[in-house]
Amino acid sequence: MAVIQTKNLSKTFRVHKKAAGFKGSLKALVRREWLEKSALQNVSIEVSSGEILGLVGANGAGKTTLVKILAGIVCASSGDVSVLGHNPWQRSNELRRQVALIMGQKAQLWWDLPAEDCFLLLRDIYQIPHNQYRQNLEFLVESLGVQDQLNIQIRRLSLGERMKMELIAALLHTPKVVYLDEPTIGLDLTAQRAIRKFILEYRKLHKPAMILTSHYMEDIEQLCERIAIIKEGKIVYDGELSRVVNKYAQHKILSLEMAGPLTDSIRQGELANLLKNLRAEVLLEEQNRVRLKVARSDVAQVASAVLQKIAITDLSIEEEDIGNIIEKLIRRDGVKYDSGPAS
């Protein structure tokens, strides 16, 4: 059963326009021009317990607006929204005790306090029983390896340490719904990996319904089985991540390990002849390795031709990078999208 559910959800913001320069400022002082900006249009999604939905889209596509509506921060203009059977906009304490939002770009902890004081404050706000608080804190602190930073003021922590503290703060009350808005933004690779590993562990243990927005494809690939692509406020794809590759990847990558060094005679002879009549392009040439980008329909034909005409020791066929495919889907206009059934 879906924990998070939206149906035809729309949101319009009213923003004022100001003409450039001093004259424009004076004009705006007397009379303001307003612009209706549609942030979301008829968005319908469902997320079940234990599932992580990756919300993917360009800047300004509407990802964060959707998360804000689901978290009860912003009121929807129209449509239905239900989280654990509640309307988030009503912000009932019962719902808020079961929801968490982690924002990579916005600190939620109190900067002047050490992390542990912030956690104590949150224990009282969420009315977490003392034993449960102690157990949860121990588990979270140990999993994220921040034992030594607990008594340091938040403002004095590094970005990675602060983000880990934000995660602890958000998960102390063991929420059933977790929104992760770019949780790894600006972090180094080690910290990104640690946070991704922790999110997966947490999901395995508590099975919350999660929505993740991220511009890092590695986050999406490693954490989400299902994605929703949002473009200009509309969901243009909602389905399994693996389906994106099958459906939208137009190429495969052929990696060849040559028997000897890649000489100019091979490059201009056998290889050039091979590629002449086939839909393939060279991505990389180095020493004895060549990578070819081949149309999916031609893979068998190209592989067979390579085996016959070039002396190789190894051949492997890989899928195109999923990040590139999604990026193309987000950016390209006129792409015919085909949403799969929500898993």
Added chain:
Amino acid sequence: MFSYRIDFWVQFFVSIAVEIAIAYFLWSSIYSTEGASRISGYSLSMMILYYVFAAFGGRLVRGNERMIIATDIYDGGLTKYLLYPVRYVYVIGAFALAFDTVTLLQMAIGLSTMFAVFGLPAGFEFHWMNMLMGTTACFMASILYFIIYVALDFVAFWVDTVWGLSMMFRFSIQFLSGFFLPLELFPKPLQRAIYYTPFPYIGAEPIKMFLGRSSWPQWVHANMMVMLWIIPMAGLMQLLWWRGVKNYSGVGI
């Protein structure tokens, strides 16, 4: 609250000491120029003492006026309080209460140091009961002032900057409350008009209690008036919250 030790002492000495010093130099000059021993019933020492209690009482009533609510609305700091299962106004109220506790501590240190060093001014008798009456009246007034302050900052839901409006209102409130000048110095018709508003009960009346110029019935009357004003102002604050939060866009995330 105690994270910044320097700020704790600087706030105390700079704001309070400077306020009192200005009042001292100004009123000494006025009394000597006029050659008067009393102005509107105040001797020079009682006038300075009025400003001492206005400075301490004012801090207690006005609390931390750093426009944190408007800032929370503008930079998205409000978001976390919308997520937590707690009412935002209660959180801000708890901050204000913490600030008042620190102010009370500063007040006790400041007044005892002042009386120990300079002695009690002529014409002033120290009574614990007067201190209790003044402090409780200040505490009640701080609730009313807090509600007015919150309601004013909620205007930030609609306008891009609330600073000018807020400063104007705060200046007017402090002027009409008697924090800048004792109300006895105002023309009689204006004094009568001001007593139809809640402002004298925010400043002038609690200060008079500290000075020993009020009785228990006047204390009861002042507190009743404050409570009467709290009801409509709290209603207005709540209305502004309900309407305003619909405009909140959670900027910064």
